[in-house]
Amino acid sequence: MADFSCAVYQNEFLPSGGTDVHAIVSVTCSGAGGAGQGISGEAGEIIVIDTSGSMEAAGVRAAQYAAAAALDQILDGVWFAVVAGNHQARLCYPDGYTAAMVPMSPQTRLAAKRSLGQLYADGGTAMGTWLLAAAQLFDTVPSLTQKHVILLTDGENQHETPEQLTSAINSVRGRFQADCRGLGAAWQVDEVRRIAQALLGTVDLIPRREDMAAEFESLMRTSMGRGVAEASLQVWAPQGAEILFVRQVSPNLEDMTSRRQQVNPLTGAYPTGSWGDETREYHVAVRLPAKVVGAEQLAARVQLVVGGQQVTQGLVKAKWSADDSLTARISPEVAHYTGQTELASAIQEGLAAKSIGDDITATTKLGRAVQLAQQTGDEAATDRLRRVVDIEDAGTGRVRLKRSVDRLDEMALDTASTKTTRVKR
Structure with a gap:
């Protein structure tokens, strides 16, 4: 059973007329367990490999090794599939006639590795099509509560309009998470970052083909260590207050403000995706109506919620003071x-x-x-x-x-x- 704890770091003292309260809320999870192994539901993994012409034979061969390394990390019982992407999305494993995910086992792992030998470089790049195909595959297993994609590309999204890619991203937003990696120097960071940020994932560079296997292995091992399928950060602020922003600031910087889903008029929920044994830190900024010196107020209540249940919380406070030595401090x-x-x-x-x-x-x-x-x-x-x-x-x-x-x-x-x-x- 996962255990969560929370700590709040702030200077709670405001000067006379002060309104803005800033706090870093640190949330730690331990004992998360393995993906799909607990009571939170089943897990699914999809590996999407760029097989466009620019990958060339050597790039596809390196991607085959990388995908095999990732397959070795998937826990038995986790549902999975492998997609080959160019200007289309082709199901590499299971075969295209099945068009559904299968549970990992020694037999399916071996069959999936063998299927990688069918991959070849040809055609263009249409990442929106790849994303839509992944969503359709996940839909074949209604019991999945944790859905994760590793997406590799080596080029620009030249075979879809920007509007088509945006439409695809919006269509799959909230349906799965995606860690995106770009190989070499011909892809566009902003383009791939946009996909990763919308899908609660990461973006990074793989400089050389020979680096792919280690990166894929690491990504899949991390995903398999996320035994908490889904959690949300819920932020309550009092009547008359304004949430200026909510940002994840560690281990990666991510502005979550626009992801707010209203729980009630005073509370918003911000999805955080799946969790493993880790610490994440959030910067919460709240604007309060100014109060007289000596007044105190709860500025925000920050809770992590898993499966509809609060698992930890931190309190952000405000105190108005005339003591400059207190109000001038900035939390480190x-x-x-x-x-x-x-x-x-x-x-x-x-x-x-x-x-x-x-x-x-x-x-x-x-x-x-x-x-x-x-x-x-x-x-x-x-x-x-x-x-x-x-x-x-x-x-x-x-x-x-x-x-x-x-x-x-x-x-x-x-x-x-x-x-x-x-x-x-």
Whole structure:
């Protein structure tokens, strides 16, 4: 049985006239168990492999090894399928005549691995079609409560209009989760990130074909360790208050504000997907009506709900004070993750400006990113930034754009921009 705990980090003191309360809510799960192994229902996994012409024979061969490595991680009893995607979506396993998922067993695992030998590179890329096919496959097993996709692409979505891709994403939103990976340097980070964010998943770069197997194995092992099928973060705020935003800030940065589903007039639910043994941290910001010095108020009640039951909660408080030594304090956790959020925006905006030749904006934004990376102690981000800019003074953010930058280094910086470092406590 999974066990959840919660901690709240904030400065609850507001000055006279103060209205905005910020808190970091840290939620930890332990004892989650394996996917589909508990009382929360059955689990399903679909591996979607790009087999467009750009993958070429060597890329497809590497994808076969990667898919086989992922299949080895799927627990017996978990339902699964393998889809080959180009400008269409073809069922690789089970055979196309079955058009349904099957439970994993030693026999089906071996048969699925053999079926991978049928894959070949041909045609274009239509990721929306792949997503719709995955949704249809999941629908063949009504008992599934946990549904997860690993999606690999190596190129742009050239065989669908942007409107078609958007329509497909909206059609499958909330029906399954998807971790998306891009191979090489020819795919578009923003395009694939949009899919992953809508489907509560992650996006990352696989620089080389030989890196695919380890990445697929890791992704599937993580998915199999998520024994809690689905949870939601419910945030209550008092009458007259306004929820400014709800963001996941660790281990990845994700703005959840637009995902709000109304529970009642004072409470919103924000889906968080499945959970394993892990800690996630959320930045909750609430605007309250100003109160007189000495007043106290509960600003928000943050609960994690699983299967309709509250499993843990944290309280965000507000106290109005005339003591400047109290009201001027900034919670280290709030400061850290505010900086990490700005860091991600600075990187993405800087790279976008660089891509259109706006070197002035690119230099300013990436310089600010260097400064923020140093302030928040994000050494990994600093290392990635060094491959794109020459750092003259990290403290002031003075940088120069490198004349020649490897496209893979830019993509690595972009995809990793939403990965945060945890605050040191």
